[in-house]
Amino acid sequence: MRTEIVNITPELAKLYLEKNAKNRTLAKTQIDYFAKQMKNGQWMLTGQGISFDVNGNLIDGQHRLSAIIKANMSVKMLVIYGLDPESFKVYDTGRKRNGGDSLSILGVENSRSISSMISQYHSLKSNWQTGERSQVEQKLTNTDIVNYYFEYPLFWDRIHKESYRCYCKLRILKCSVISSVAAYLIKDKGHSFDYVIDFFKMIVGIKQPTNMTIELFRNSLLKSLLSKNKTTASYKRALLIKTWNAYLNNKQMKCLKFNPEIDHFPKFK
Numbered sequence: 277m278r279t280e281i282v283n284i285t286p287e288l289a290k291l292y293l294e295k296n297a298k299n300r301t302l303a304k305t306q307i308d309y310f311a312k313q314m315k316n317g318q319w320m321l322t323g324q325g326i327s328f329d330v331n332g333n334l335i336d337g338q339h340r341l342s343a344i345i346k347a348n349m350s351v352k353m354l355v356i357y358g359l360d361p362e363s364f365k366v367y368d369t370g371r372k373r374n375g376g377d378s379l380s381i382l383g384v385e386n387s388r389s390i391s392s393m394i395s396q397y398h399s400l401k402s403n404w405q406t407g408e409r410s411q412v413e414q415k416l417t418n419t420d421i422v423n424y425y426f427e428y429p430l431f432w433d434r435i436h437k438e439s440y441r442c443y444c445k446l447r448i449l450k451c452s453v454i455s456s457v458a459a460y461l462i463k464d465k466g467h468s469f470d471y472v473i474d475f476f477k478m479i480v481g482i483k484q485p486t487n488m489t490i491e492l493f494r495n496s497l498l499k500s501l502l503s504k505n506k507t508t509a510s511y512k513r514a515l516l517i518k519t520w521n522a523y524l525n526n527k528q529m530k531c532l533k534f535n536p537e538i539d540h541f542p543k544f545k
Contacts, residue, residue: 277358281321285350289341292326297333302342309415310343314351318419325354329361375421384425389451390436394424396456400544401464435459438473446480448497449512457516457544465544467524475523489522492532510536517542 284292313319326337334341337353344351375395376388384390398416416424425432439455454476461472477483478490485491493515500507514534522529524545534542 289344295334311347314347327356378418392452393455397459400460489529493519
């Protein structure tokens, strides 16, 4: 086995990919994710390399090579030659480091929860409000999550603390949903911290609701918990948005429903 560090140009990446004998089907979202890291200067030289077997066939690295072509830039990578042709079977079997791991290494408490909160906040900020996970192109890199946190660490810590308190009082909304929505309403919509947090405190019963729509929303979530037919994350998000808008405008709704086949998905005001 032989290793070397190679400055892989888009042209060289194409040559390497021509030696791709039996590899996985390419995932466009993964290529886009890697290319984004490269363009943003977040890609680093690591021990994970481009691998060839003793017959010269590429057995690992097709997504990274494809990302170099997409980013149209040269990237230094470790290249490994002379591996056993069967070694591809044990590639990518370990758990990858996520944003929570990166924050934890840097000493951030509640790292997993805060990482999830920041990721979901970013999705809201990008107008991805349905609660579905189909738009992988919106995924943040671990470096993005770390940068988000350390730009306003006290803000994210305070949001998490209040959101976790609400979640523990009545577990009808995930802590990450409460915290990400609260962060979005405060940072991007300009609402006051206390006004937003009071809204969620009313939903879970820490404070007495000032709007009957909040009670309708809470009852809807409780009913879903007790029912065999669970409501989707998208449906809950739609009702949450409608409830917030009613609370903001002091509108007392007598019925709280959302029909995805008829209604346009609401947006936070």
